[in-house]
Amino acid sequence: MKLHSAGALLGIFSLLSACDPAAPTPDAGLPGDAFLSDAPSEDASAGGDASAGDDASTPSRCVIPTPLVAGTPATDAIANAPPRCGSVPGAWLRSSELGSVVSRRAGSSYTAAALQALAASQSVMLPRTPENNVRTETLVYTTQDRGALVQSTALIAYPNDRPEGTDVPIVLVLHGTSGFRAGCGPTNDLAAGLLAAVFASYGWIAVAPDYLGLENAGEPYGALHPYLIGEATAIASLDAARAAMHTVAANSPTVCAQPRLAVFGGSQGGHATLWVDRLAPYYAREFALLGGVATVPTGDLLGQSQRAVLAPVQATANLAASLVTQADWYDQVPALSAIFKSPFNTSIATALAANCDPGDALNPDLALSDLFTDSFLASAQADIRATAPVGCWLAESSLTTTSIPRINVDSASYGMLFVLGSEDQLIHPPIERAAYDTLCAGGTPLEYLECEGASHTRATAWAIPEVFSFLDARRAGTAFAPQCTRPAASRCMGTPAP
Numbered sequence: 001m002k003l004h005s006a007g008a009l010l011g012i013f014s015l016l017s018a019c020d021p022a023a024p025t026p027d028a029g030l031p032g033d034a035f036l037s038d039a040p041s042e043d044a045s046a047g048g049d050a051s052a053g054d055d056a057s058t059p060s061r062c063v064i065p066t067p068l069v070a071g072t073p074a075t076d077a078i079a080n081a082p083p084r085c086g087s088v089p090g091a092w093l094r095s096s097e098l099g100s101v102v103s104r105r106a107g108s109s110y111t112a113a114a115l116q117a118l119a120a121s122q123s124v125m126l127p128r129t130p131e132n133n134v135r136t137e138t139l140v141y142t143t144q145d146r147g148a149l150v151q152s153t154a155l156i157a158y159p160n161d162r163p164e165g166t167d168v169p170i171v172l173v174l175h176g177t178s179g180f181r182a183g184c185g186p187t188n189d190l191a192a193g194l195l196a197a198v199f200a201s202y203g204w205i206a207v208a209p210d211y212l213g214l215e216n217a218g219e220p221y222g223a224l225h226p227y228l229i230g231e232a233t234a235i236a237s238l239d240a241a242r243a244a245m246h247t248v249a250a251n252s253p254t255v256c257a258q259p260r261l262a263v264f265g266g267s268q269g270g271h272a273t274l275w276v277d278r279l280a281p282y283y284a285r286e287f288a289l290l291g292g293v294a295t296v297p298t299g300d301l302l303g304q305s306q307r308a309v310l311a312p313v314q315a316t317a318n319l320a321a322s323l324v325t326q327a328d329w330y331d332q333v334p335a336l337s338a339i340f341k342s343p344f345n346t347s348i349a350t351a352l353a354a355n356c357d358p359g360d361a362l363n364p365d366l367a368l369s370d371l372f373t374d375s376f377l378a379s380a381q382a383d384i385r386a387t388a389p390v391g392c393w394l395a396e397s398s399l400t401t402t403s404i405p406r407i408n409v410d411s412a413s414y415g416m417l418f419v420l421g422s423e424d425q426l427i428h429p430p431i432e433r434a435a436y437d438t439l440c441a442g443g444t445p446l447e448y449l450e451c452e453g454a455s456h457t458r459a460t461a462w463a464i465p466e467v468f469s470f471l472d473a474r475r476a477g478t479a480f481a482p483q484c485t486r487p488a489a490s491r492c493m494g495t496p497a498p
Helices: 008-015 073-079 112-121 190-201 230-251 268-283 301-310 314-329 333-339 344-354 374-386 390-396 429-441 456-462 464-476
Strands: 101-110 134-145 148-159 166-174 205-209 255-266 288-295 415-421 446-451
Touching: 073 268, 101 112, 101 148, 101 190, 101 230, 112 190, 134 190, 134 230, 148 166, 148 190, 148 230, 148 255, 166 190, 166 230, 166 268, 190 205, 205 230, 230 255, 230 268, 255 268, 255 464, 268 288, 268 415, 288 464, 301 314, 301 374, 301 390, 301 429, 314 333, 314 344, 314 390, 333 344, 333 374, 374 390, 415 429, 415 456, 415 464, 429 446, 446 456, 456 464
Parallel strands: 166 205, 166 255, 255 288, 288 415, 415 446
Antiparallel strands: 101 134, 134 148, 148 205
């Protein structure tokens, strides 16, 4: 029963992180290991940063909309009463500080040729040759959690050789499981910037956030990462997109970020992608939504959790980690003593806080009856949704059962690509096929792709050409028709030759 903490997108990052001295080069004149404050810069194009409200240092050519949180009866009903499940409500803040940049750190520059060489050296199939040179930066920015302002970190990548006056849309690039405590987010990993850089080379402003509790700088979150809690991760990701608009306006001499937003994520990031689709019309109404791609997602978190308590499977350890962090987020930590037997009611949290990769924090040979209390196990095996309090926690973060209704995006080109791997041993494909059917029938505009023979991490890697092509079509405004009849698994375009 090993805790799996290597998400699908981190696998892609690794594929693109081969040692190539011609590829990543630090930006000249800016310290790569020190964050710069948000003090106004005399010359924004030289690398100074501007805070969200600093009109003097933000070029007038870039129009940055004010954060628009809720504001209609339907959206206010959700914004005023989260997070449910018996917790004290913490209404979402309506604040101009959301997405403001606290500090930034210069990253790397990549030529289009170097990105192509990196991909070719690792047999990563790109849909076309990279087109733009790219610059990356890492930000500390302001977001919120349960009605309180907090800080988190994100990496952004943007093209730095486009003609002056170019407006570029944003894509969120959401990572898989990378850990559970501060310092575990991938923004400090050079490899994590490479996939974002590829997106930027194709004319996107790519934003790759660390999730709450995983930040690599700024004020500490002060708790474990709220693992697989849709609201917490989606809100922080949307504020990262807001922060990217300010940073590009202040630091790019030619490019402005358009408030047009797409999203891509794998594994935990796939779950987060579906949650961005669900919450953006509530939380970030200033953005025009383009669509997204969710690879190997947990669309039915409740169903996957039900499977994980019936027999020891790969997902059982991930469920245990999620329950520990959810108890913290919902302010119901004492409930862990009714869920886990001693010492696991405390030792799991200790292990998650000690190491970004807890690995064998749970003995691989551990039986369910050794991990869970008898009363919890009996109830959860019968019906985990009816098992308090975890049934509510899991149901609220499951797209198929959450109480947050979906608001349809008013766009004929908006759509989501839902990607599975036929041989995925972590996210059980039959459960997610049914989740796809439920979501599509419920109004989420979906298209289905299942990579034949692909494992959990390989599904994302093998579908990369389809991912870029799908997002290109959404950016171009190509009309989208939902595909609620799923096709059979097929050979994805990036599948290696036999």
